Amino acid sequence: MIDVLIIGSGIAGLEAACNLYESGKEIFLLEKEKNVGGNVQNWDTLFPDGKNARDIISYYMQEIQARQITTYLNTYVTGIHKCVDGTFEVHTSRDIVFKCKTVLIATGYSLFNAERKEEYGYQIYENVVTSADLEKRFAQQSKNQLPNGKPLHRIAFIHCVGSRDEKSGNHYCSKVCCITAVKQAIKMKQLVPDVEVFCFYMDLRMYGPGFEEKYREAQEKWGIQFIRGRVSEVAETLDKRLQVKAEDTLAARPFKLEVDMLVLMIGMESQASTALFQKSCGLKCADSRFIQPYQHHLDSNATNVKGVFTAGACIGPLSVFDTINHARSAAISVSNFLAE
Amino acid sequence: MIEEYFVLPFIIGLFVLLVTLAIKYVSWIVQLSHIDKLRVLQGFFTRRTLSAIKKIWKECLLHTRIFKTNPLLGYMHMSFAFGWFVLILVGHIESYIHAESLSVPPWESIFFRYFHHEHFVGERFFAHFMDFILLYILSGVFLAYAKRLYSRVFGIKRSTKLKPKDRIALLSLWLIFPARLFAEGATASLYGNGGFVTGTLGGVFSFFEINSSFELAMWWIYSSSLGVFFITLPFTRYMHIPTEVLFILLREYGIQLKKEYNSVSKIQVYSCSRCGICIDACQMHHAEISNNQSVYILKNMRDENLTDRKLYNCLLCGRCEQACPVGINLNDLRISQRIQASKEFNSSYDFLTYKNTPQTDVAYFSGCMTHLTPGIKESVCAILEIAGINYLFLDKEKGACCGRPLMQAGQYQAAKKLIDYNRQQILDSGAHTLLVSCPICYKVFKDDYELGQINIKHHSEYFLELINAGYISPRKSDNIIVYHDPCELGRGANIYNEPREILKKIGKFRKVRIEKNQSLCCSGSLGDLSLSMPDRNIIKEQTLSVLLKHNPDILATACPLCKKTFVKGTFIQVKDIAEILVDSIKKKTALLPEMENVCE
Ligand SMILES: Cc1cc2nc3c(=O)[nH]c(=O)nc-3n(C[C@H](O)[C@H](O)[C@H](O)COP(=O)(O)OP(=O)(O)OC[C@H]3O[C@@H](n4cnc5c(N)ncnc54)[C@H](O)[C@@H]3O)c2cc1C
Ligand code: SF4
Ligand code: SF4
Ligand code: SF4
Numbered sequence: 020m021i022d023v024l025i026i027g028s029g030i031a032g033l034e035a036a037c038n039l040y041e042s043g044k045e046i047f048l049l050e051k052e053k054n055v056g057g058n059v060q061n062w063d064t065l066f067p068d069g070k071n072a073r074d075i076i077s078y079y080m081q082e083i084q085a086r087q088i089t090t091y092l093n094t095y096v097t098g099i100h101k102c103v104d105g106t107f108e109v110h111t112s113r114d115i116v117f118k119c120k121t122v123l124i125a126t127g128y129s130l131f132n133a134e135r136k137e138e139y140g141y142q143i144y145e146n147v148v149t150s151a152d153l154e155k156r157f158a159q160q161s162k163n164q165l166p167n168g169k170p171l172h173r174i175a176f177i178h179c180v181g182s183r184d185e186k187s188g189n190h191y192c193s194k195v196c197c198i199t200a201v202k203q204a205i206k207m208k209q210l211v212p213d214v215e216v217f218c219f220y221m222d223l224r225m226y227g228p229g230f231e232e233k234y235r236e237a238q239e240k241w242g243i244q245f246i247r248g249r250v251s252e253v254a255e256t257l258d259k260r261l262q263v264k265a266e267d268t269l270a271a272r273p274f275k276l277e278v279d280m281l282v283l284m285i286g287m288e289s290q291a292s293t294a295l296f297q298k299s300c301g302l303k304c305a306d307s308r309f310i311q312p313y314q315h316h317l318d319s320n321a322t323n324v325k326g327v328f329t330a331g332a333c334i335g336p337l338s339v340f341d342t343i344n345h346a347r348s349a350a351i352s353v354s355n356f357l358a359e
Numbered sequence: 360m361i362e363e364y365f366v367l368p369f370i371i372g373l374f375v376l377l378v379t380l381a382i383k384y385v386s387w388i389v390q391l392s393h394i395d396k397l398r399v400l401q402g403f404f405t406r407r408t409l410s411a412i413k414k415i416w417k418e419c420l421l422h423t424r425i426f427k428t429n430p431l432l433g434y435m436h437m438s439f440a441f442g443w444f445v446l447i448l449v450g451h452i453e454s455y456i457h458a459e460s461l462s463v464p465p466w467e468s469i470f471f472r473y474f475h476h477e478h479f480v481g482e483r484f485f486a487h488f489m490d491f492i493l494l495y496i497l498s499g500v501f502l503a504y505a506k507r508l509y510s511r512v513f514g515i516k517r518s519t520k521l522k523p524k525d526r527i528a529l530l531s532l533w534l535i536f537p538a539r540l541f542a543e544g545a546t547a548s549l550y551g552n553g554g555f556v557t558g559t560l561g562g563v564f565s566f567f568e569i570n571s572s573f574e575l576a577m578w579w580i581y582s583s584s585l586g587v588f589f590i591t592l593p594f595t596r597y598m599h600i601p602t603e604v605l606f607i608l609l610r611e612y613g614i615q616l617k618k619e620y621n622s623v624s625k626i627q628v629y630s631c632s633r634c635g636i637c638i639d640a641c642q643m644h645h646a647e648i649s650n651n652q653s654v655y656i657l658k659n660m661r662d663e664n665l666t667d668r669k670l671y672n673c674l675l676c677g678r679c680e681q682a683c684p685v686g687i688n689l690n691d692l693r694i695s696q697r698i699q700a701s702k703e704f705n706s707s708y709d710f711l712t713y714k715n716t717p718q719t720d721v722a723y724f725s726g727c728m729t730h731l732t733p734g735i736k737e738s739v740c741a742i743l744e745i746a747g748i749n750y751l752f753l754d755k756e757k758g759a760c761c762g763r764p765l766m767q768a769g770q771y772q773a774a775k776k777l778i779d780y781n782r783q784q785i786l787d788s789g790a791h792t793l794l795v796s797c798p799i800c801y802k803v804f805k806d807d808y809e810l811g812q813i814n815i816k817h818h819s820e821y822f823l824e825l826i827n828a829g830y831i832s833p834r835k836s837d838n839i840i841v842y843h844d845p846c847e848l849g850r851g852a853n854i855y856n857e858p859r860e861i862l863k864k865i866g867k868f869r870k871v872r873i874e875k876n877q878s879l880c881c882s883g884s885l886g887d888l889s890l891s892m893p894d895r896n897i898i899k900e901q902t903l904s905v906l907l908k909h910n911p912d913i914l915a916t917a918c919p920l921c922k923k924t925f926v927k928g929t930f931i932q933v934k935d936i937a938e939i940l941v942d943s944i945k946k947k948t949a950l951l952p953e954m955e956n957v958c959e
Contacts, residue, residue: 135926138731185892187927252730254755 021047023353024109024119026096026292029057030339031331031346032125033079038350039123040086044357047117048088049109051095055083057127063157065339066195066202067229072158075339096126096292098299105326110299121353124296124310124322125330125346128287131181131189139177139283144255147281149180150199157206171214174207174280175263176200177250178220182286191307193286194336197224200284201237208241216243217276219250219265227338253281287336300324309335320345320352328353365579366466368586373465376589380601383593387605390622395614402612411611419603420444424684428636435506436634438499439532440600446492453485469585472543472557473578476550490554493543496536503533528591534584542577549574596658602629603685616688618771620660620695627687631657637679637689642880645901646894648672653679653689660696668889670696674898675767675886677850681876697769706773711759711780715787719751722790724781726800727760728919735919738937739796739818745944746830751788763803763847767886774807782808794821796937798848798918799885805852817848819858819917819936826864833865833943838912840866840939843902843925844878845918858917858936865943866913873905881916883924899928907931915939 023039025032028050039046054060056079062072083090095112099122102108109117133141133149141147148156178200182193197220204216223245225231237243250265256277263276289308296302296310303323305311310329313321320328330349331342391399402408417423420441426433447469454468455461457479467474521529540560547553547561548569564573592598606626616623637653638644651669659665673693680689723743729736743750759781765774785793785808792814795801804815816824825831840862848854855875862868873879882890882898906914907929914933916922925933 137734137923137926140733143733143737188896254730254733 020106021045021117021119022357023047023121023123024049024107024117025123025125025330026109027051027057027125027127027331027333028055028090029125029127029331029342030059030075030079031127031333031342031349032057032123033083034343034346035123035125035330035349035353036088037079037082037086038347039353040088042350042354044354046088047119048083048090049094049096049111049117050090050092051112053092055080055090055092058130058151059339061151061158062154064202064206066198067227067233097295099296099302099324099327101300101324101326107300107326121326121328121356123328123330123349123353124333125349126290126292127332128309128336129290131187131193131285131288133180133283133285135187136180136184136283138252139180139250139281140253140255140261141283144253144261144281145259146261146279147253147283149283149285150176150196150203151285153203153282154199157203169279171207171211171279173215173217173276173278174282175217175219175250175261175276175278176204176282176284178218178223178284179249180283180285181288183221189286189288189307191335192224194224194226195338196284196286198227198230198233198338200282201225201230201233201243203282204243205233205237205241208243216241217278218243218245219248219263220245221247221249227340287332290333293333296327300327302327305335307335309333318352320349321356326356328356362575365575365582366470367582368579369466369469369582369589370586372586372589376592379593384605387622387626391614392617392621395609395623398612398614399609407611407613408608411608414607414611415604418607418685419600422684424686425634425636428682428684431502432506432634432636435499435502436632438496438502442492442496442499446489446496449485449489449492453481453489456481456485470578470582472546472552473574476546476552482552486552486554486558488554490556490558493536493540494556497540500533500536524591525595528588528595528597531584531587531591532597535581535588538577538581538584542574542581545569545574545577596631596633598629599632599685602626603632606630606685610686616691616695618695618698620692620699624660624692624695627692628657628660630685631687632685633658634684636682636684640678640682642674642676642678642882642898642901643672643894646890646897648890648894653683653687653693656693656696657687657689660692665696665700667700670700671768671888672890673887674846674880674882674884674890676846676880676884678846678877678880681850694767694769697767698771699769701769706765706770706776708759708773708776708780711777713780713783716753716784717751718789719749720790721748721750721792721794722753722785722788723750723794723796724753724758724761724785724800724804726754726758726795726797726919728797728799728923730754730758732919732922732935735796735922735935735937738935738941739794741941742822742825742831742937742944743794746825748825748830750794751790753784753788761797761800761803762807763799764885766803766807768888774803778803778807782810785810785813792816792821794818796919796935798845798851798854799920802847802851817852817854817857817917819848819861820854822937822940823857823860826861831940831944833861833940835864836866836943838866838939839869839909840913840915841869841871841906841909841911842874843871843881843906843914843916843921844875845916845921846878846880846884848917849878850876858915861936861940862915865939869909869911871906872908879905881918881921881924883920885920895924896928899924903928913939 022044023046025036025046025048028048032048036046036048056076059072060076065072096109098110100108107119107122130151139147178197181187182189200218204218207214207216225234246267248266248268250263252264254262256262261278261281263278266273293310297304301324303311310322310333312319312334313323322329328349330346331337422433422436425436450471451468454463454471457475543553543557544560545564547557548564549571553561614623633654635654641652651672675690677690683689725736759777762774762777794816795804796818801817842858842862879902881902882895914925914931915936917936922933922935
């Protein structure tokens with residue numbers, strides 16, 4: 020019987036797999052996509068220090084290959100069932116049922132679908148993109164011009180799209196998008212020095228190492244303007260520019276701004292499969308629909324179901340380095356559990 | 360004749376009742392506006408009075424509308440109202456025939472059996488007939504007892520709560536008919552003048568050898584219960600019995616609610632029978648909110664102790680108004696209270712600068728909500744372009760709100776400013792048609808803008824006309840589509856068929872279980888200023904569960920706010936009619952070149 024079945028091969032799944040392998044466990048890695056790496060595959064450089072995301076991915080690829088960890092790609096996990104003897108049967112989109120002693124959920128997050136905030140015009144107006152789209156564009160190193168070939172004069176970022184928003188059903192903060200906006204805004208400035216950049220925020224959450232410094236650099240060195248206020252609506256002009264209506268809540272005045280490109284800082288949502296796990300093995304979820312850790316301080320990898328553990332952003336928004344730490348501690352928790 | 364003093368409670372009660380009613384009604388009618396008074400005068404000698412009498416007969420006596428909602432409850436109301444009416448009417452006829460004269464004091468007709476034991480023409484017939492009616496009413500009384508015990512059987516899940524004075528009135532009402540049965544039974548036992556029911560009861564009494572003081576006691580109880588009921592009537596829910604008659608009359612003469620709370624509003628408020636049907640219509644229950652339904656609000660309005668909290672916690676969805684058997688304008692009543700309750704805030708709209716409006720045939724007003732759903736806005740414009748309509752996008756750049764949300768919030772004066780501004784622009788454009796893509800705007804344009812000759816069209820109406828006139832030709836797809844009736848468009852403006860007609864032309868249209876005037880609310884309503892998001896979500900989920908029961912491909916609606924609300928609750932596509940329509944037209948134009956090739 021397999022010792023640990025890891026669901027999801029994002030950064031969390033990969034890091035945990037390497038650690039558990041080192042401690043001599045028999046592990047399987049299941050991934051719904053055709054590649055390992057999760058969301059980070061699509062990113063360009065990572066905050067806080069600009070490390071290349073591809074380096075991280077290729078590092079993990081090597082580690083996995085060197086250890087010959089059994090990985091099932093294109094395998095979507097649909098249910099976790101606990102047997103009477105305390106072991107698990109894991110059901111997937113393939114015909115195979117996996118039997119294992121413990122399950123490590125590392126399914127991460129899914130991106131908020133920006134079409135659900137229709138007032139921002141994503142998929143309706145050509146030049147409205149999401150932070151994830153922009154990250155992909157950076158990674159593909161295409162010429163940083165608009166698809167219609169016109170140069171960029173002014174762009175705006177909208178924070179908290181689908182996060183901290185009761186109407187979207189997501190009360191929580193997605194944690195990494197503020198610093199991502201800073202990262203992407205600076206990158207824009209580096210590529211197109213003359214571009215004017217505006218960020219519309221509600222609060223700025225610079226919680227991590229070097230984040231605050233980056234934010235100050237963005238203002239002082241790069242002249243990026245941060246405006247406190249929520250954008251109420253976006254309209255397209257005849258020449259496909261975007262007219263943004265917003266209110267500067269610090270200056271208490273409504274104003275309009277025309278931009279060439281609008282970037283929506285989309286938040287993170289719990290994976291659809293989390294709800295399936297909730298149904299199949301009674302896994303407890305928080306109000307945010309992410310998995311509820313058994314104890315936040317001393318046992319943040321365990322869940323209410325004995326033998327089911329978590330690693331990474333499946334418990335809520337995390338940065339890559341937080342994810343790696345969480346995955347390492349997951350490996351320890353699982354090993355301890357198996358030793359008992 | 361000291362025995363006959365038992366009629367006194369009845370006489371006093373009747374007197375108090377008539378005097379209080381007269382005072383109230385006269386003061387209400389005096390307070391009517393001058394025009395409304397003229398309406399009454401002009402309408403009085405016309406067929407309207409006849410038609411009102413017909414409605415009074417159907418609604419106040421037979422209660423046909425309650426019957427439709429719930430037969431058992433209808434039967435209960437009918438047995439009381441109609442039964443009692445027949446009892447009084449036939450009782451009078453009986454006493455007239457007996458006296459061979461029309462000058463009989465009312466108490467002689469009411470307590471006929473006590474006063475007259477002798478035979479006269481038709482005496483037997485009357486005895487049996489009156490017994491039959493009494494039995495009929497008693498069956499209703501029995502149901503009323505049972506209703507308090509098991510209100511669920513009647514389909515009413517919740518019953519109204521009672522105050523002491525209501526309880527006294529209720530008990531006296533419940534007592535009247537059993538007391539009459541016992542009184543007439545006792546007399547029948549002594550004098551043998553009973554019908555098949557009272558006579559039989561009289562037989563039982565004879566077995567116990569009752570005497571005339573027992574008889575008298577029974578008549579005292581009967582008279583007292585009548586007296587107590589009459590005295591309490593004007594101060595309790597039973598005031599609705601006479602007031603509904605007045606309400607129906609005034610309605611027939613064309614007297615409507617105004618924006619302010621006035622005597623017409625009061626007449627409506629007092630017409631509520633507290634049947635409780637509106638309670639079940641309200642979706643707020645799913646969010647465990649059970650103090651703000653219309654029946655409670657009306658009661659608070661009567662007692663003048665309505666709190667803002669209750670007043671503003673309502674979606675103004677109109678489901679209760681639609682269900683109300685009395686036909687009270689519950690939404691407008693609520694709004695008139697909000698107008699009264701809301702103080703004027705600083706609503707200066709000086710920044711709305713007046714500019715020249717270009718001339719056009721069709722003026723399109725998208726409104727704030729459509730600006731927040733650009734997909735709809737783009738689709739409407741695309742269709743107008745394809746159809747080659749000469750149109751002007753009135754509020755494309757700088758637009759003022761239509762005023763309806765302010766109106767719903769009771770900010771009437773502020774709304775009026777916006778209405779005046781927009782109205783001028785619309786009139787200046789010289790348009791013959793005003794096209795609106797939001798039912799919220801549509802409602803206020805229709806109700807409050809006074810745009811004269813200009814045709815006000817919701818886009819579903821207008822696009823159906825364009826299709827029928829051949830300006831646009833949509834193509835039918837295999838998509839299964841269900842339709843959600845927006846409250847303001849359906850119940851608010853009576854548009855149910857046009858959207859359905861369009862959808863039938865562009866996809867496989869499926870009906871849903873609760874639709875048209877019964878349709879549920881999306882929960883996004885701007886009418887509610889205090890409902891929390893989680894509570895809204897509960898209501899939304901209930902509505903979605905009905906709409907999406909059979910897994911449609913597309914959930915269609917015709918309101919940007921409904922769309923915005925539903926999108927956040929389902930992964931099934933939610934689209935406005937305009938968006939689906941534009942897809943179906945565009946696909947066709949894309950196919951055109953191919954067809955041309957075939958022709959060559
Ligand atoms: C726009 C953006 C930019 C970011 N930039 C940075 C940055 O610069 N620096 C930084 O530190 N962090 C950044 N982050 C955060 C970073 O993406 C996350 O920390 C990281 O992806 C979390 O990794 P994970 O393994 O927990 O989850 P994921 O990356 O989401 O991986 C989960 C994996 O599980 C798989 N999976 C899910 N469900 C199933 C199932 N049922 N069956 C099988 N497989 C399944 C998925 O396919 C996926 O491969 C950014 C995030 C966003 C949105
Ligand atoms: S991290 Fe910033 S942008 Fe993201 S949800 Fe939190 S406050 Fe909003
Ligand atoms: S408002 Fe109408 S439905 Fe509601 S209790 Fe009164 S009469 Fe009945
Ligand atoms: S309008 Fe709707 S929400 Fe308000 S009381 Fe009536 S049914 Fe309830």
